[in-house]
Structure formats: structure tokens, C-alpha cells
Amino acid sequence: xxxxxxxxxxxxxxxxxxxxxxxxxxxxxxxxxxxxxxxxxxxxxxxxxxxxxxxxxxxxxxxxxxxxxxxxxxxxxxxxxxxxxxxxxxxxxxxxxxxxxxxxxxxxxxxxxxxxxxxxxxxxxxxxxxxxxxxxxxxxxxxxxxxxxxxxxxxxxxxxxxxxxxxxxxxxxxxxxxxxxxxxxxxxxxxxxxxxxxxxxxxxxxxxxxxxxxxxxxxxxxxxxxxxxxxxxxxxxxxxxxxxxxxxxxxxxxxxxxxxxxxxxxxxxxxxxx
Amino acid sequence: xxxxxxxxxxxxxxxxxxxxxxxxxxxxxxxxxxxxxxxxxxxxxxxxxxxxxxxxxxxxxxxxxxxxxxxxxxxxxxxxxxxxxxxxxxxxxxxxxxxxxxxxxxxxxxxxxxxxxxxxxxxxxxxxxxxxxxxxxxxxxxxxxxxxxxxxxxxxxxxxxxxxxxxxxx
Numbered sequence: 001x002x003x004x005x006x007x008x009x010x011x012x013x014x015x016x017x018x019x020x021x022x023x024x025x026x027x028x029x030x031x032x033x034x035x036x037x038x039x040x041x042x043x044x045x046x047x048x049x050x051x052x053x054x055x056x057x058x059x060x061x062x063x064x065x066x067x068x069x070x071x072x073x074x075x076x077x078x079x080x081x082x083x084x085x086x087x088x089x090x091x092x093x094x095x096x097x098x099x100x101x102x103x104x105x106x107x108x109x110x111x112x113x114x115x116x117x118x119x120x121x122x123x124x125x126x127x128x129x130x131x132x133x134x135x136x137x138x139x140x141x142x143x144x145x146x147x148x149x150x151x152x153x154x155x156x157x158x159x160x161x162x163x164x165x166x167x168x169x170x171x172x173x174x175x176x177x178x179x180x181x182x183x184x185x186x187x188x189x190x191x192x193x194x195x196x197x198x199x200x201x202x203x204x205x206x207x208x209x210x211x212x213x214x215x216x217x218x219x220x221x222x223x224x225x226x227x228x229x230x231x232x233x234x235x236x237x238x239x240x241x242x243x244x245x246x247x248x249x250x251x252x253x254x255x256x257x258x259x260x261x262x263x264x265x266x267x268x269x270x271x272x273x274x
Numbered sequence: 275x276x277x278x279x280x281x282x283x284x285x286x287x288x289x290x291x292x293x294x295x296x297x298x299x300x301x302x303x304x305x306x307x308x309x310x311x312x313x314x315x316x317x318x319x320x321x322x323x324x325x326x327x328x329x330x331x332x333x334x335x336x337x338x339x340x341x342x343x344x345x346x347x348x349x350x351x352x353x354x355x356x357x358x359x360x361x362x363x364x365x366x367x368x369x370x371x372x373x374x375x376x377x378x379x380x381x382x383x384x385x386x387x388x389x390x391x392x393x394x395x396x397x398x399x400x401x402x403x404x405x406x407x408x409x410x411x412x413x414x415x416x417x418x419x420x421x422x423x424x425x426x427x428x429x430x431x432x433x434x435x436x437x438x439x440x441x442x443x444x
Contacts, residue, residue: 212396217353
């Protein structure tokens with residue numbers, strides 16, 4: 001008898017709870033991606049989501065990167081994990097730095113910090129709550145802790161195709177996918193290569209987690225070159241001491257990379273096609 | 275005693291900093307026809323290196339990369355290489371050395387990449403390579419000197435004596 005009463009009570013409670021849940025409006029689905037952030041290292045991450053948790057608004061840095069599991073500090077940025085975003089300030093490329101403040105989450109660092117050109121500058125970045133992060137943009141996580149952690153990026157899963165503008169020079173980007181991918185498995189229409197690997201061949205730099213990179217070149221065979229090189233043409237290759245090789249590893253979901261556009265002009269990276 | 279500990283600590287810190295690796299990007303786009311192999315070397319005083327009569331490099335030379343060969347050389351192009359130098363240098367320069375297929379001749383790049391070349395030398399995550407040291411001219415190919423026969427004989431005799439002693443001990 002008691003058992004029957006308990007089951008009835010449980011069913012009633014479930015019915016009330018269901019009635020209290022707000023209905024989901026629109027077709028947006030919330031997603032999470034877990035990215036390994038090694039302790040004491042820098043990792044490039046990218047957000048595979050279009051918008052933040054607040055439906056209908058642009059994705060802001062503060063909303064997209066969860067601070068859970070990361071190191072915070074109440075006042076000293078050097079003792080906390082940091083986010084570093086590559087952006088432009090006028091014509092110059094600059095880094096905006098944010099640290100994980102114990103009370104306030106991602107907080108702008110206004111003291112002098114290292115810039116892409118090697119200089120040290122004090123800047124005033126916008127608040128992380130007001131810094132839009134488009135899907136496919138890459139940025140750094142600088143970890144101070146000695147233990148590895150998992151970083152969670154979150155937002156609304158987009159049904160649209162990614163379109164990330166790439167301009168001449170260095171671009172910090174990624175493929176906003178929730179699955180690991182191979183460089184040669186996505187659409188790179190617009191990538192530039194010439195003469196095997198030349199001074200204007202585009203490059204991709206994937207961090208190894210130890211301060212070094214694995215560099216890949218967009219290979220286009222030389223006119224009249226040996227047929228041996230046919231296997232590499234219009235593909236990303238690694239240049240080794242014995243010749244080009246195709247990449248053997250996949251890039252984890254959520255990990256970003258440098259795209260070095262070496263020719264003039266840019267293009268729009270559309271990994272899923274037009 | 276405290277002073278000694280402090281100095282030891284400073285030395286350890288100095289060693290840690292001086293051992294920080296850098297990555298040097300290099301390539302060749304107008305390779306001489308004779309070239310079949312290449313390697314990157316570091317010269318402490320930055321002057322152009324050469325081999326002496328015994329086949330030894332001039333003072334201050336350190337071999338930084340292994341040999342680059344095979345399909346890495348496509349016609350007149352030596353495809354870009356990224357070589358890690360375990361030392362962070364405070365002076366000197368990097369040169370490219372070429373060798374012929376028979377390994378009997380060598381040539382040295384006429385220009386060098388300074389130890390702190392902003393484009394070709396990477397010091398870490400936030401400072402990726404943005405350009406490759408790409409020398410376009412080289413010295414004429416010169417014969418790689420081999421040790422005099424007498425020197426070679428002495429060397430062989432020395433090795434033989436050492437081997438004999440080892441076998442007797444065993």
C-alpha cells in the first residue's frame with residue numbers, strides 16, 4: 001500500500017515539475033564542447049557555437065567560455081588563467097587579455113602585456129560581457145595551473161554554415177565543429193598555393209602544446225613538376241626533411257589554429273561549402 | 275653559505291633560461307643544380323663558416339639540423355623546414371650549407387639569419403614564424419677536405435690498440 005502511495009506521489013511530482021518547465025521557443029539547441037587545456041600551457045580554442053545562452057543575442061566572450069575548473073584569483077591576473085583574443089586596434093593587430101577573477105569571472109587586464117609584434121602595451125579592452133565572439137574565431141587560453149583541466153565552451157548550436165573571413169597576415173581561427181576533423185576533409189576554397197611550397201603559399205599552424213607548432217602548407221604542384229607530387233596537390237601538407245607528407249592527425253573539436261595568409265587579399269573560410 | 279646557495283640558484287635560473295628552445299624557419303628557392311642535401315648550422319660570431327684542411331668546421335660552428343634531402347628538394351626549391359635549436363642565442367647567426375649527392379663538395383649561403391631574426395626565428399606560442407630564411411646565393415661548391423692518410427692511419431691504429439686492450443681485459 002505504501003509502495004503504491006509513493007509511486008503515485010512521484011508521478012504527481014513529475015507532473016508538476018513538467019508543468020513548471022518553460023517551453024523552448026525557437027529551434028536553437030544549447031551545446032557544450034569540452035576542450036583539454038593543459039596546465040601551464042597556452043591553447044588556442046575556437047567556439048563552435050553561434051550565439052550565447054541568452055537567446056537571440058550575439059555570443060559574448062563572457063558567456064561562451066565557462067570558468068568552471070579553471071584557476072581564478074581575486075586581484076592578480078598573473079596568478080589566474082587568462083583568455084587572449086587577437087583583434088585590431090585601428091590598423092594594428094593587438095591582443096586583448098582577460099583573467100579569471102574569483103568574483104567577477106573574465107575581467108579585462110589593463111596593465112602592459114605582450115602584443116603580436118613583440119612590443120609591450122597597456123590597453124583597455126572592452127568588458128568580456130561586451131566582446132562579441134563569432135563562431136570560428138580562435139583565441140588563447142593561458143593556463144597558470146600545473147594540472148590539466150577541461151575547458152567548456154557553450155552556446156547555441158547553429159544550423160547555418162560557418163563563414164569566417166580571413167585577411168592577409170596572421171588570423172586566429174578554427175573550424176566550429178563539434179567533432180574532430182582532418183584539415184583535408186573540409187572545404188578550403190580560396191586557400192592559396194603556388195609552385196609546390198613557395199613564399200606565397202598559405203600556412204596553417206596547429207599548436208603542439210609545448211610552445212611549438214606543426215605547420216601545414218597548401219600545396220599546389222609546380223608546373224612540369226614530378227608526378228610524385230600529384231598526391232599532394234590542393235591539399236594541406238607538412239614539409240619534413242624528406243619531403244611533403246599528408247597530415248596524420250585530426251584537430252580536436254574546439255581547438256583553434258593560426259591561418260597565415262601569405263598572398264595579398266583574403267577570402268572567406270566556409271568549411272562546409274558555400 | 276647563504277651566498278653560495280643564492281649563486282647556485284642564480285646559475286640554475288640562468289641555465290634554465292639559456293636552454294629555452296627557439297625554432298628557425300628556413301628554405302631555399304633557387305637551389306644550385308649540384309645540391310642534393312642541406313642542413314642548417316649556427317655560427318657563434320656570425321661570420322661565414324668553412325671547413326679546414328682536416329674537414330672540421332671553423333670555430334664556433336654548431337650543427338643545428340639534420341640533413342634535408344629526397345623529396346624535400348623539388349627542382350630548384352628546398353621546401354620550408356622548421357628546425358628547433360635547443361639554445362636561445364644572444365648573438366651569432368644561422369647559415370644554410372649545401373652538399374652534393376656524392377658528399378664530396380659543399381657550399382655555404384652568402385647571407386645568414388641573425389639569431390634574433392623577427393620573422394624566421396620563433397621564440398614561442400605568441401611569436402610564430404612569419405617568414406622563412408631563404409638565401410638566394412651560395413659560395414661556389416668546394417671540395418670537402420678529408421684527413422691526410424697519415425692522420426687516418428694513426429686514427430685507425432689507435433682504435434685497433436684500444437680494441438685489443440679491451441679484448442685482453444675481457
